[in-house]
Amino acid sequence: MKRLQTKPAPGSLEDLFNEIDPCGEISLPTNVGVDRRTFLKISGAASAGLVLAFGLGEQVTATSSESHAELNAYVRISPDGSVFIYSKNPEIGQGVKTSMPMIIAEELDANWNDVNVEQAPIDTALFGRQNAGGSRSIATNWDTLRRAGATVRSMLVQAAANQWGVPVIECTTENSRIFHSKTERNTSYGDLANEAAKLPVPSEDALQLKNRSDYKLLGKRITGVDNHAVVTGQPLFGIDQTLPGMLFAVYEKCPAVGGKVISANLDEIRKLPGVVHAFVLEGNGNRLELKPGVAIVANSTWNAFQAKKELKVNWDESDASRDNWNDLVKRGLALKDQAPTETLFDVGDVDEALQRSKKSVESLYSFPLIAHATLEPQNCTGWYRDGAIELWAPTQSPGRGLTSVANTLGIEEDKVTVNQTRAGGGFGRRLVNDPMCEVAAISKQANAPVKLQWTREDDMTHDFYRVGGFHSFKGGIDSSGRLACWHDHFITFSEDGKKPVIGGGFRQPSYEFPAQLLSNFRLNQSLLPLRTACGLWRAPASNSTAWAVQCFLHELAVTADRDHLEFLLEVIGEPRWLPPNDIYGLNTGRAATVIKLAAEKGGWGKKLPAGRGLGLAFHFSHAGHFAEVAEVSVSESKKLIVHNVTVAADIGPVINSSGAENQCQGSVIDGLSAMMYQQIEVDNGRIQQLNFHNYPVLRIADAPTVDVHFVQGGSHPPTGAGEPALPPLAPAVCNAIYSATGHRVRTLPLLKDGFSM
Amino acid sequence: MDIRLTINGKSHVAKNVEESTPLLWVLRDTLGLVGTKFGCGVAQCGACTVHLDGAPIRSCVTPAASAIGKEIRTIEGLANKDGTLHALQQAWIDLDVPQCGYCQAGQIMSAAALLERNPNPSDTDIDDAMSGNYCRCGTYIRIRAAIHTAAGQLTNQRGQS
Numbered sequence: 038m039k040r041l042q043t044k045p046a047p048g049s050l051e052d053l054f055n056e057i058d059p060c061g062e063i064s065l066p067t068n069v070g071v072d073r074r075t076f077l078k079i080s081g082a083a084s085a086g087l088v089l090a091f092g093l094g095e096q097v098t099a100t101s102s103e104s105h106a107e108l109n110a111y112v113r114i115s116p117d118g119s120v121f122i123y124s125k126n127p128e129i130g131q132g133v134k135t136s137m138p139m140i141i142a143e144e145l146d147a148n149w150n151d152v153n154v155e156q157a158p159i160d161t162a163l164f165g166r167q168n169a170g171g172s173r174s175i176a177t178n179w180d181t182l183r184r185a186g187a188t189v190r191s192m193l194v195q196a197a198a199n200q201w202g203v204p205v206i207e208c209t210t211e212n213s214r215i216f217h218s219k220t221e222r223n224t225s226y227g228d229l230a231n232e233a234a235k236l237p238v239p240s241e242d243a244l245q246l247k248n249r250s251d252y253k254l255l256g257k258r259i260t261g262v263d264n265h266a267v268v269t270g271q272p273l274f275g276i277d278q279t280l281p282g283m284l285f286a287v288y289e290k291c292p293a294v295g296g297k298v299i300s301a302n303l304d305e306i307r308k309l310p311g312v313v314h315a316f317v318l319e320g321n322g323n324r325l326e327l328k329p330g331v332a333i334v335a336n337s338t339w340n341a342f343q344a345k346k347e348l349k350v351n352w353d354e355s356d357a358s359r360d361n362w363n364d365l366v367k368r369g370l371a372l373k374d375q376a377p378t379e380t381l382f383d384v385g386d387v388d389e390a391l392q393r394s395k396k397s398v399e400s401l402y403s404f405p406l407i408a409h410a411t412l413e414p415q416n417c418t419g420w421y422r423d424g425a426i427e428l429w430a431p432t433q434s435p436g437r438g439l440t441s442v443a444n445t446l447g448i449e450e451d452k453v454t455v456n457q458t459r460a461g462g463g464f465g466r467r468l469v470n471d472p473m474c475e476v477a478a479i480s481k482q483a484n485a486p487v488k489l490q491w492t493r494e495d496d497m498t499h500d501f502y503r504v505g506g507f508h509s510f511k512g513g514i515d516s517s518g519r520l521a522c523w524h525d526h527f528i529t530f531s532e533d534g535k536k537p538v539i540g541g542g543f544r545q546p547s548y549e550f551p552a553q554l555l556s557n558f559r560l561n562q563s564l565l566p567l568r569t570a571c572g573l574w575r576a577p578a579s580n581s582t583a584w585a586v587q588c589f590l591h592e593l594a595v596t597a598d599r600d601h602l603e604f605l606l607e608v609i610g611e612p613r614w615l616p617p618n619d620i621y622g623l624n625t626g627r628a629a630t631v632i633k634l635a636a637e638k639g640g641w642g643k644k645l646p647a648g649r650g651l652g653l654a655f656h657f658s659h660a661g662h663f664a665e666v667a668e669v670s671v672s673e674s675k676k677l678i679v680h681n682v683t684v685a686a687d688i689g690p691v692i693n694s695s696g697a698e699n700q701c702q703g704s705v706i707d708g709l710s711a712m713m714y715q716q717i718e719v720d721n722g723r724i725q726q727l728n729f730h731n732y733p734v735l736r737i738a739d740a741p742t743v744d745v746h747f748v749q750g751g752s753h754p755p756t757g758a759g760e761p762a763l764p765p766l767a768p769a770v771c772n773a774i775y776s777a778t779g780h781r782v783r784t785l786p787l788l789k790d791g792f793s794m
Numbered sequence: 795m796d797i798r799l800t801i802n803g804k805s806h807v808a809k810n811v812e813e814s815t816p817l818l819w820v821l822r823d824t825l826g827l828v829g830t831k832f833g834c835g836v837a838q839c840g841a842c843t844v845h846l847d848g849a850p851i852r853s854c855v856t857p858a859a860s861a862i863g864k865e866i867r868t869i870e871g872l873a874n875k876d877g878t879l880h881a882l883q884q885a886w887i888d889l890d891v892p893q894c895g896y897c898q899a900g901q902i903m904s905a906a907a908l909l910e911r912n913p914n915p916s917d918t919d920i921d922d923a924m925s926g927n928y929c930r931c932g933t934y935i936r937i938r939a940a941i942h943t944a945a946g947q948l949t950n951q952r953g954q955s
Contacts, residue, residue, distance in 0.1 A: 130894025130931050260890040267895035268883040268902060270829015270869035277828040285823065310812050339819040340812060342835075412833050412841060412896045412930040461831070461896030462930050493834045695890040699933065703893055706932025729838035729928070738921035740934035 048444070050325055050501070050539045050572055053437060053468055057171030087114045087192065087234040111185045112141060114193070118213060118227030120147045123157035125164040126174045127433050128263070129463030130703075131759040132696035133174045135262045137182055139692055140175075143254045144186030144247060146210035147226070154262040159435045159455040167457075169433040170468055170573070172659035172757025175692060176620065179754055187244045189233075193226055196233040200224075211253075249690060256749075258695035263459060273459040275431030278418040280486035284313055286479045287341040288489060289348055290330040290499055293722025294570055295357035297329045301350040306333055309347060311340030314483045318475075324570060326441045326474040328499075334483045338490050345492070358568030358722030362505075366403065368565055369528045373401055373509035377526050377561030381546035385557035387511075390522035394513025398596050401509050402585035404785040405716035406502040409574060410732060413461020414496040419476040420486035425452040430473050431460035438470035445474040446481060464707075465573035469501050497732060498724040501572025502717050504530050504541035508585040513557075514597040520608055522557035525586075530567035537564065538571040540578060550586055550657065553615045553623065554608055569719050575707065576658055576760040583656035584712075584785065587768030591652070592781065601653050601772065602636050609655075620660045620689075620756060628655060630748055631664040631685040638746055639666025639683035645777075648672065649680075652773025654765040661761030662687040665705075667741075667769040671777045675792045679709060679741040679770060684762055687748040689755040694747075700758040701745040708766030710735040713787050713794055739794045797858050801827065802871025808858065817861050818842045818853040821868060829869035829899045833928070840927030843900035844868045850907040852926070869899035872906060881944040881951070882906055889940045893931035901927045905941050913952075914945055 045051035113121040122141050128134040138154045141147075159167055166177075190210055197215040198205040201222055209216045216223040249255075266273050291297065298317045306315040312335045320329035331350055335341035391397055418429040419442075426446065432438045435455045443450045460467055476489035491499070507528040515521040529541040536542065543549055543560070552558050574580060594604035612626025632655050636642075641651060648670055655664040666683040684701045691697045714733045718725040726732040771782040774792075784790055797808045797820065808824040821827040821844070830853055833841030837852035844853045845867035872880045879887070882902050892898050901924065908915055908923035915923070920941050929937065 130892075132893070258890065260887050261892055261895075263895065264887045264890065264892055267892045267898050268869075268879070268886045269873065270827070270899050272828045274831075274896060276832065279826065279828075337812075337815070337819060337823045338832075339815045339823070343812070343814070410930065412831075412839065412894070412928060414832065460894065462894045464930075490832075493836070699890065699893055699936070702935050703932035706929075706934060710932075728836055729834050730836065734839075734928045734930055735932070735934075736928070737924045737934040737937065740932070740938075743935055 087230040112189050114230040116227050116230050120152045125157040127169040127457050129169050129460040136692040140182040141186035144183045145190045148212040151213045161436050172760040176756045191239045192233040192236050193229050196229045259693050274461050275458040276416050278429040283486045284334045285338045285341045286334045286487045286489045287345045288330050288332050288475050290328045291352045293357035296352040296354045299351040299353045301331045309344045311336040312344050318478050327445050332479045360569050360719045360722050362718045369507045372528050372563045377563045379562045382560040387522045387524045387557045387559040390557035391513045394521050395516045396514040396596050399511050402783050403507045404581045405505045407715045408500045408717050409464045409466035411462035415472040415491040417472040417476040418488040419480040421481040427454040429456045431458045433463045433467040438473040441470050441474050442477045464575045494727045501570045503574035504538050504571040510589045512593045518597045524559045526561045528563045531564035540573050576763045579658040579764040583764030584767040587654035588771050591772045623657045627662040627687045631662045631687050635664035635666045635683050635685035650773045650776030652769045654768035656764040659761040660756035663761050663765050665765040665769040667773040669773040677792050681742045684745045689753040691747050697758040698745045701762040702743045704762035705743045705766050708763045712767040801866045817856045817858045820858040841897050841900045843903040850904045881947040885940040885944040889936050891933050891936040891940050897929045
């Protein structure tokens with residue numbers, strides 16, 4: 038089994054990808070730090086009641102002052118019955134601020150109406166990794182959160198049993214109350230909070246976790262804990278933060294990545310209305326942190342924006358990107374006919390199998406760079422004073438951001454405090470914390486609290502893009518109509534000439550569908566140079582690979598004159614786990630179940646009028662098995678209507694049915710936007726798309742209905758829903774377009790192929 | 795210049811504002827009403843939608859000075875006079891519409907303007923009225939459903955009163 042990745046530099050984007058990606062070289066065990074887990078009980082703390090802090094190690098025990106530990110508690114029960122739960126990971130719209138506390142509340146038997154959820158501070162020693170990435174929040178915290186809830190419940194029950202002089206085993210709990218039915222007594226958690234706080238913390242072995250069949254809260258539809266604040270316009274987001282005496286900053290960087298500032302009309306800028314400071318920052322040589330640029334600090338966002346329009350910078354572009362997308366596409370297409378530079382995975386004899394095949398197909402699929410375009414443009418608020426900095430950051434990786442800021446300012450990490458705010462979308466963009474580093478440097482230089490605000494144009498042109506690329510496929514069908522062999526020459530991009538850019542390569546080539554399912558399979562790779570910054574976009578690699586692979590599989594089914602559903606199920610084969618033989622490995626039984634479910638619910642095989650068709654696709658990623666069936670109509674003039682998408686998913690037991698369904702519905706819409714409209718083009722190193730007029734997002738009129746079905750009742754652990762629903766969408770729709778019209782889409786976005794919506 | 799604005803029924807003076815400043819930034823930076831959001835700055839995404847004399851407008855391209863003497867309503871002022879939530883806000887919570895939530899103030903303001911002129915909108919009416927509001931997370935299906943729910947709720951309330 039060949040692994041491509043060498044150990045990445047600490048702090049690099051690749052290092053982060055490894056941390057959040059299950060196929061990563063240093064992927065962590067499913068239950069992070071569970072063996073080293075420590076619950077701390079804090080009694081006599083500022084607010085009375087039972088407070089349980091959770092930590093990963095000795096450091097917590099040794100250093101926590103009572104007030105500190107109280108702040109970092111997972112769970113606190115007040116004498117008035119309120120249950121406070123900290124949610125440790127960033128909330129970017131994926132719903133973890135609701136779903137993670139639900140897991141604690143379930144084992145605690147708390148009444149959900151008593152629960153108040155607060156965003157946890159950033160403290161890796163206490164909370165472990167605090168990331169939103171890789172759809173891993175639920176899977177990696179499932180056991181920890183359940184035990185946290187069960188520990189609190191156990192102590193409350195013990196307190197009640199002691200008070201009543203009855204055996205613990207005779208006590209039951211429900212809705213934040215403890216009952217002893219024999220003596221018809223009951224009491225509230227709040228009434229017992231102080232007594233429970235005096236008891237020892239039970240050992241892990243003594244905890245009784247619930248059977249799934251006894252769940253009362255998990256699996257229900259629970260509305261998001263911040264929804265009231267959202268619909269009343271409360272200051273939740275990074276952009277909403279204000280500080281006394283705060284100034285407003287913008288930061289202009291070279292439009293071609295790698296450019297440096299020679300000079301700028303700073304004197305003119307300083308004279309403009311509201312401008313307080315204008316200065317050049319050299320950058321720290323790490324484009325994930327601080328690129329060179331010009332900062333303008335003003336008394337309002339608008340005055341800063343206006344001054345930025347007047348800014349004239351003389352850039353040194355001697356070492357800047359000169360990327361040209363059209364040129365790169367030509368070079369990529371030329372490479373397909375040349376010998377590949379690498380073989381990533383090879384089983385059987387593909388060339389011989391192709392020769393023996395009764396029928397064969399060759400196809401080239403190409404896909405573009407795309408941007409994240411979070412609706413809240415990048416921003417951060419920071420206040421540097423007395424050698425330390427505090428930041429208010431909408432970020433997906435606050436811990437990494439903290440390290441990056443310390444690195445940028447050249448101060449120790451204990452001089453950096455990060456407050457995580459709600460983020461107006463993430464999609465992978467906010468795994469990079471360049472806005473945090475920029476505001477840190479600007480606040481230090483301006484000697485004032487500063488809110489840095491990127492314009493939409495800044496956001497669009499200084500992203501870390503989903504890389505484009507090409508799959509040149511060959512496949513063969515044997516005399517019995519079965520898939521005999523598969524060859525993919527994958528052409529992607531590299532910055533260093535050695536390995537693919539982040540998000541542009543296969544994490545584990547031998548796990549790629551259908552590598553593990555065929556006896557003749559070869560995956561080759563060739564690299565083209567690229568300077569444009571690339572990064573992680575929702576369901577990295579899967580978001581493009583699934584489209585190409587699942588469309589080509591349909592091409593082969595058509596070539597074999599077989600029904601796509603039957604052909605796909607035949608390739609999937611008998612139920613079994615495939616390497617790595619755990620939840621991060623493809624389980625063909627789970628795959629077949631969701632494929633059949635999507636087909637049944639999506640009306641597979643039904644008669645449709647001319648110009649209307651169904652399409653099917655399956656993809657496994659982020660431990661989630663997803664199949665989707667799209668129903669579309671296509672007019673003579675290539676106007677596309679997506680009527681309905683059926684999603685069938687197996688992510689284990691669903692924590693919040695409303696939240697998980699919302700993620701699936703949203704993934705379909707997001708997938709349609711990217712498939713239909715989105716591409717980033719670059720010319721002379723400059724990004725050509727600037728705002729939504731030339732980088733559109735799907736509008737409400739074009740949104741299909743989406744039916745979501747979760748396979749429930751199995752024994753698998755729960756896994757994430759934020760990403761794995763997206764990859765099957767584009768191939769399901771493109772396969773449906775073929776069924777409706779006979780036209781095979783092999784280039785994204787569809788806009789380039791003459792389609793409209 | 796100082797600008798006197800009537801926002802959510804109250805008079806505010808925004809001091810020392812450049813004449814060109816869009817209403818969005820006066821609301822957010824000068825008056826601290828941050829419920830109205832910045833998304834694109836060019837009236838493409840609808841995150842900045844507020845009401846001007848009852849009509850939904852994009853505050854990122856509307857000079858604050860042009861709102862002098864008019865009634866401005868923002869998400870902070872949408873709730874009912876008795877303090878209960880507007881039927882749309884309640885439906886948004888009941889149907890768990892938001893994901894990241896960033897666009898939702900603008901969505902709700904566009905929807906409120908729609909229901910004021912069309913108490914019982916069809917799907918097509920909704921699509922037309924909401925076409926200027928992006929949801930990057932893709933909550934359109936729930937937005938449609940929540941508008942129907944709120945419309946039904948408001949119709950019932952009117953029937954009872």
